[in-house]
Amino acid sequence: MIPIFKPKMNKAxxxxxxxxxxxLGWIGLGNKTxxxxxxxxNYIGVKYAVGVNSxxxxxxxxxxxxxxRKGDEVIVPSITFVSTALAPLYCGATPIFADIEEDTLCINPTDIxxxxxxxxxxxxxxxxxGxxxxxxxxxxxxxxxNLWIIEDNAHGCGGKYKDKxxxxxxxxxxxxxxxxxxLPTGDGGMITTNDEVIYNKLNKLRWLGIDKDTWTRSAEKGYSWRYSIDSLGFKYHMNDITSVIGLAQLKVLDEHNLIRRKYANKYDEAFKDINWIETPVEKNYAYSDRHNYVIKVPKRNELHEYLQTKGVSTGVHYEPIHHFKxxxxVKADxxxxxxxxxxxxTLPLYPDMSETDFEKIVGEIIKFGEINSL
Structure with missing residues (x-):
């Protein structure tokens, strides 16, 4: 079965x-993190980054x-993974759903x-x-x-808006x-910011509110057991195993993104004369890392089931999350x-995809269109 996604790991x-x-014997939150x-x-071009577990x-x-906090509203899209809207809920706030652009599938500023x-x-x-x-x-x-902007860039590691x-x-x-x-490590996440106050708060929040993590206390003058907690925190920290993998994957991120872009361009070329398939766009202000390749088609469910029988996995990203109980x-217009x-x-797209698999995917999609007179 050809998968939708498959990580390519820099094992060497x-x-x-x-x-x-x-x-060394240190695999928790430490110097590798x-x-x-x-x-x-440095890669993203910000002053600070804080590693977390997702x-x-x-x-x-x-x-x-x-x-x-409670009583606040946070505007989010509904075509996204559920975490985007759960995060405000965790804080007692209400997610307010804004509509998307039909071509990019990104949140629409006019509806915001x-x-x-x-x-x-x-x-x-x-x-x-991406x-x-x-x-x-x-x-x-x-x-x-006077609003905050939190970029949900779970899809866009290596992508750009203009020159940023x-x-x-x-x-x-x-x-x-x-x-x-x-940039796959198995799991994990990162928070980026240029604000030093936010950075310092995040460092404590991701480690139970503790003012100094164990590595810092060990590195000072021998291990010190003393620390202070002056606010609520969470056990959200990254560990050095994840960080070692992340460091290696960061080195090949741009290379892997170029392979994704190559296959996305090949899909575009293969489908350009097929009028029942609408391919993804890339606007002139965007450089996409091509996290996924999502087409718009009639008979979506039938095509998904057909490809499944032919050994090709596909998916839907996403069912609108405001549909969930x-x-x-929350009202949604x-x-x-x-x-x-x-x-x-969503069609298969990943750095290790073979030309043979690519040709099979395209061939079966075209065949489906012929069978169904699309």
Missing amino acids: EILPELEKIFD AEFEKKFA ATAALHLANLVLGI ERKITSKTKAIIPVHYG HACRMEEIMKLAKEN MLGSIGVIGCFSFHAVKN VFKE LPVTERVWQKLL
């Missing part, structure tokens, strides 16, 4: 470095550190503006599939209405290192979202 770098930390944070911040944790802490109220405190634009949201317009809305790296534009950027993401109290999601189908 990872395995020797894992041996080193195993021999600090090294990964520093190098990741993008969900990153989004939760981002909302928390910005003071999002319509959804802003006196209770709105933040906007979480999701760079869907394609940048219209950040200048979103940042302008934020400035005019995604995750460096809002006050906070949130990244995912889940197994299917462009957890959000039943999303005509584009409701119309478009029923056409979405």
Whole structure:
């Protein structure tokens, strides 16, 4: 079965470095995490990065550190993974769903503006599939209405908006290192910011509110058991095993993203004369890392089932999350979202994909169209 996603691991770098930390005996939050944070911040072009155990944790802490609380509203899209909207809920706030652009599937600034109220405190634009949201317009809305911008960049590691790296534009950027993401470590996440106060708070929040982590206390003048806790925190920290993998994967991220872009371009070329398939766009302001390749087709479910019988996995990213019962109290007026999601189908795309598999995928899709007279 050809998978939708498959991680390509830089084993030549990872395995020797894992041996080193195993021999050292320090595999928790330590110097490798600090090294990964520093190098990741440099890559994104920000002053600070804080390693956590998932993008969900990153989004939760981002909302928390910005003071999002009960009675507040946070504007999010509905075509996203559920973590985007759960994070405000964790803080007692209400996620308010804004509609998307039909072509990019990113949140629509025009609908964001319509959804802003006196209770709105933040906007979480999701760079869907690695394609940048219209950040200048979103940042302008934020400035005019005194709102925070939290970039959900779980899909966009290595992508750009104009000349800026995604995750460096809002006050906070949130990244995912889940197994299917462009920088896979198995799981993990990162928070980026240029704000020193936010950075210092995040460092404590991700480690139970403790003012100094164990590595820092061990590195000072021998191990010190003394620490202070002056606020509530969470066990969201990254560990050095994840960080060793992350450091190695960061070295090949751009290379792997180029392979993704190559196959995305090949899909575009293969489908360009097939009028029943609408392929993803890449606007002139965006450089996409091509986290996924999502087409819009009629008979979406039938095509999914057909490809399954032919050994090709496909998926739907996503069913609108406002459909789920957890959000039943939240009103949602999303005509584009409701119309478009029923056409979405995610095709296999990953750095290790073979030409043979690619040709099979394209061939079977074309055959389906012929069988169904599309």
